[in-house]
Amino acid sequence: MSHLLEPLVIRHTHRIPLPAGPAGQGDVAARQFDAVLMSVGFKLSAELLEHLSGLSEGTVVDTAVRTLRTVREMVGDHVRHNVYFIDFPANVPDTFDFWMRCIAEALADDKARPGTVAQLESGVVDLLTLPSYGNYRHTYAEMLAAHGELIAAAGDRTTVLHLGGKADDEIGALYLALAGSATPLGEDDLKDLRMLARHCVDGPQPEEIPVRENRAVVNEARLRAGAGLLLDTVTDVLRLACTLSDGDVTLQTATRFKGLSRPVRRALLAGLDAVVAASPAKLADVNAWREDFKRLGERLHPHEYPQWPHAAEVFAVARGEVQARSFDSRVEELLAMHDVTGAARLLTSAPGKLFRSLDRLLRMALTQDEREAVVAAAEQVVPEVSGRVVLSVREHLHNRAEATGERRVFVNRLGRAWVAEDERPPVLPAERGRLIAALDAEIRHRLPSPERVLVDPHVLDVALPLSGKATAAGLGVLPRGSVSPVEGELLRFFVYWKESRQRTDFDLSAVMLDERYETLAWLSYTALTQLEGEHSGDITEAPDGASEFINLRLGAVRGSYVVPQVNIFAGEGFEEVEESFFGFMLREAEQQGRPFEPATVRMKSELRGPGRVALPLAFRRAQDGSWTAKWLHLYLRGTPSANRVEGNRVTVATLLRGIVEREHLTVRYVTDLMAGGENATEVTLWDRETLPPGPVTYIGLERPDGLHPDSRVITPENLRDLIPD
Structure with missing residues (x-):
């Protein structure tokens, strides 16, 4: 079982669990393993290479086979990337x-x-x-x-794989990190957590599981193993039922509940009964998910179990036979009477709800006394609010325009984006500034105070992952709103998809915009060549998988922005195809090589989202000519068929303006807080060459080889650890 879970450890931590086997002369095989890894952009750390060299050749080979399979998939090299025009990017016709x-x-x-x-x-x-x-x-x-060999360049990506601990220890640590995450996980991470939870159900458990979706996945494993369930709301039981039916644990879409065995039904009803018996007020939570509970009741048959009368009350509320007034209804009643002060006072008993309502309360406040009451209530309860919510409100207030009439970008939990006019009244500067100061002070108080922090400058503009839903699974993927440097002469996008049941046509496109977000040109199947570059040709079906590429010469790009996008022209959606992913490579002009070279891949991201148009990221040119990437992770609804770059240029430009001009909280915000205040931490920017001899807290894009083994390491894979409880 450990071997089956090793790929998860490698993907999430870039560590290979300690290879176990007889001692021997494995140095030759280890060097060969390292050489093959380098061809796909990976490398063994010095410590790992030394360890493998002391094992038997057979052990090294077995480790290499398993690891290579994993890293090839991480970078997108596990499939064959063909192109329509055989010489691409050369000889692409008009x-x-x-x-x-x-x-x-x-x-x-x-x-x-x-x-x-x-x-x-x-x-x-x-x-x-x-x-x-x-x-x-x-x-x-x-x-x-038809293509020559890739010429190695100093700028090619090299991802170092480090030596981990024993397999069970690494698997257990990964389980604790995912289950105890303070931020919601993405779909792929939730799947990984499900596998880990089943394996680790009898081992150490996290002290707290703050994210409800994570708790549902852990409860599923506990239910199957006969362990006690972790329940404190009726919604916990509903989420668990969704998980057991392979439904949506986030409750964003309705789940079609499966038939449940009698033992499972008993466990769910007993859990509901215990929650309501301990706190009858929690019956009010049923109102938010009334229809879901109705359908669940049809599967649980609560009337067959009179020993759990409180569980029966849950479904009576869902059917409207019993009234259970919700906390939210009491708040709405006060606001309907324009009693802002009373609503703020009531919300202090639910600090998270108060913080999520701050903007609305401040907009409704008509007098200075009312505004003072709202701010004072927030200052009173801020120590009780989760760090993720505090940071989310802090980011919101920072971007809260004082003037109205601007366009407002909305992005839901699934990444679907849309735009609307912002007609909200302003939040006045005095209250806005006072709240920001209070939130900064609270976050500074909660942050750890290590003796020394070493920071890679390239990570400073990476956005804090306030939700795992804002980051797709993959290699080199950063949270929505992050900015990262782009260095190279050639920028090459790629998309791969494999259809499941019907002919499916994905179209890769890229639009070039000027500084006013006006369209200058685009590359797509309708515009195969431009001054900027070339398109590899349109592939219209993918029973065995298909790839499309766009090659761009950054020095020739007109305008200020390049926005790649994937349009579904026909067939299955991003969540229906067997596999689909997007990425980009960076090369120097003289490197040549195949259309797809794994060592040049900087990012590979899974495409799994709603809508028919995907916008993974955008590229922006600064006044000095340098380029950066801004991470979007957005999906547009599009049309059922025939989506084309020409048809969504206005929407894309509007969304891009909203995302580019929004300032996200980044790693820089956290390190600045660490370096300030009374108990300031020594924060040093790493020169990317010399490493300190002792342990540090290191924050960077990846762990450098040679860092002290006792250092605490924070990279994009566990960036959520920067978010305080």
Whole structure:
């Protein structure tokens, strides 16, 4: 079982669990392992290489096989990336000339000629009916033969793999980190937690599981193992039931509950009964999920279990037979009477709700006394509010424009984005400034005070992951709002997808915008070449998987922004295909190589979200000519079919303006707080060369080789650890 979970440890921590086996002369095999890893952009740390060299050759080979399979998938090298135009990025034709060539080839085909002639006579030709359009015209091997070897460059990515502890210790530590996370996990991390929870159910457990979705996943494992459930609200039971039915544990979409076995039904009803018996007021929580509880009741048959009468009350409330007034309704009643002071006073008994309502309360306050009451209430309860909520409100207040009439960008938990006019009255500067000062003081108080902090400058503008939903799974992926430097002459995007049941056509595109967010040009299947670069050609189905690429010469880009996007033209959605991911590579002009070279991949991100248009990130050019990436992780609704870059340019530009101009809380905010105040921590920016001899708290994009083994390390994989409780 440990071998099955090792890939999770490698992906989440970049550590290889301590390889166990007989001693031997494994130095040759270890060096060969290191060389193969370097070809895909990874490398063994000096400590790990030394350890492997002292093991038997067979042990090293077994470790290499398992590890290579994992890292190839991490970077997207586990599939074959072919291109339509075999010489890409060389010899990509003009779009119109290419289409005319496809038509000429169709006219030369006896089978296709009649239909093509009929279309020409009508004045409209469907490209999908042309035999030579949309399908690979050569094998993967033939494509490889058409390209020279990649020339290594100093700027190629090198991700160091470090030596971990014993497999069970590493697996247990990863389980505790995910289960005890202070921020919600993404879909893929929740799946990993489910596997880990089942393996670790009899081992050490986190002291607290603050995120309800995580608790539901852990409860599923405990239920299967016959262990006690961790429940303190009726909604905990509802989430657990959703998990058991392979439904949405976040409760954002309705779950179709499966038939449940009698032991499971008894466990859920007993849990509901205990929660309500301990606190009858928690029946009010049923109102928020009334329909879900109705459907769950149809599966649990509470009338068959008279020994749990409090559980039956839950479903009576859901059916409207019993009234359970909610806390929120009492707050709304006060606000309906314009009693802002009374509402603020009541909300002090629910500090999290108070903080989520601050903006609304301040907008409704008409007098200085009312505004004073709201701010004072927030100052009173801030020590009781979770660190994630405090930071979220702090970021919100920082971006709260005093003037109205601006466009406002909304992003839900699933990454779907939309835009609306911001018609809110302003939050007055005095109250806004006072609240910001109180929140900064509270966060500074909660942050740890290590003796020394060493910070990689490249991580300073990485946004704090206030929600795991704002970060897709993958390699080199940063939270929404993060800014990272882009260094290289050539920027190459790629998308890969493999359909499940029906023909599916993804289209990779990139739009170039000026400083006013006006469109200058784009690259797509309708514009194969531009001054800026080339498109690899349109692939219109992917039964065996398909890839598309865009090659950009950054020095030739017109304007200030480049926005890559993936449009679904036809078929399955991002959450329906068997597999789909997006990424980008950086190269120097002389490197050559295949269209896809894993050692040059800087980011590979899973595409799993709602909507029919994906916007993973955007690139921005500064006045000095340097480029940075701004991470978006957004999905647009789009249309059911035929989504194209030409059709969503205005929406993309508006969203981009909203995201680019919003300032997120970053690592810099946390390190500045650490370095300030009475008990200031020594915070040093790392020169990326010399490492201190003793242990430090290191914050960076990845752990450097040679860091003291007793150091605490925070990288994007565990950046959530920077968020205080």
